[in-house]
Amino acid sequence: MTGNMRDDLERVGELFEGEPDARPEAMEAARSALVARFEATEHPSAQPVQRKRLFARRIARAARALKLRRRFRLVIAAGGCAAALVAASIFIASSDVATNAYAVQPQPSGLVIVSVNSLEDGEGLQRTLREAGIPAVVEFNDRSDLPPLRGRPGLPPQFRSLLPSAGSVGACIGKLPGSSMSVELPYPESLAHLADLDPSLQPTLQGSTENLARDTLKGLKRTLSPAGFRRILRLEKKRKRLASKRKLPHQPVVPTIPPFTFVPTRDLVPPTEGQGVTFIIDPNGLEADERLHIVTTGDDLNSMTVYSRNAICIASGRDRSE
């Protein structure tokens, strides 16, 4: 009987099996439509001037070997392992460095992916990032002489009041180009938390619950009051409860903020099994003398915070593997 049932479904697979592949013209038309959409996307990296800067940066990296000093901007990005892209053969990109503790992976696009898997080798990470041209300051909490995060040098004062207490969930705050402070957060719990800390913040939220994600698709962005945050928190709790009953995966929303993007996953490029925090940095968002601080406030990865003069990403608090 089982054999027959399997046969039925195999037969379904035979239906229309010999259909020809997509016509090349159809594929080209689809590709052009997509490329037009890329160009229409309002993101600094998509604009021609920025592209030129990216290209200039790659040249500058090569020129550095010849002691030619040249101003250039840095790019870090999310991603995975080095691709066998055509671009890779054209552009000069520094090679990946991956140890058990961290991975720094420049992408063909010029972006660099940073994954931190343990807090064992902060100095090595700092050195590797600097070798990749990123003015990083790595301060993991293995040094007892460091002050608490609030007192760290380089932490912009406007962020101090926003640091979450232990046990809260990650947050990202960024100053978007040409605008006042805005916030995009991966986890609604931190929205509520931030609202409590600073009700005047009125951040812009992009897609934190299913409803909000849907709004974002329609091109809308919601500006939320603290009461709105709490409502989202309740909705999200409800959604999670439903999701756990139906065993649906929790889908975090990735905030994209220059100069870096925090990627809330541990599975992207872990050199070792287990926990890892991955983030993307867009060096186009870093100003010439701006430093990138990668710090922890506790003894685990969940307490990691990445900040610069204009932006901060906090990975702290809860285990996000749920």
Add this chain to the structure above:
Amino acid sequence: MRATPRNRQAGLKEERNLATPRADNAIIAESLVIPSSFGEIFGRHFGPIHRYLQRQAGASIADDLASQTFLIAFDRRSSFDLAQTAARPWLFGIAANLVRGHLRDVRRRLKAYDKVGLDPPHDDLDGVEERADAAVSRRRLAAALAELPAAELEALLLYAWAELSYGEVAEALGVPVGTVSSRINRVRARLRGPLGDRQEEIQALGGSR
């Protein structure tokens, strides 16, 4: 935990190049910062998505829907769950959502299978008789599929045509895995009727499938 010169050295020893192809999630993550990176997702998945849509709705509708699938996917890339390494279920979910609007065309094509359907390769069938039997049975099958409820048909075609696993179908449709397996089991039960008779006939004739 302190970073001593010794464990730094150990770290350096373990330096290695990761030269495997990038996973979809890495590309999508990068496309959040550099939109054009998404082109690689298009290159990898356009063929299968188009084929899936074409088998359902025909070439001309598929051209349009496949293009739309990738535009929508691009617009929604920030909601892609980066913990997933493969974008296939996500993309097929978008495609399935689009083709849902063309259910009438899909059913019409299934009913007219004889006119529009192409025979699969014949290598695995020996005799002319068996081939004819198979053709008859496929026609009946297509007619039976045309009568299926939309949700069951959708799950079945994602499983049988897009070749997704139950888990991936569940991900694509945003339903629990249990729902997918019960839908497909219901389809099996429904198909057993019209096809079961035929298989008994085939077996009676000596076909040992």
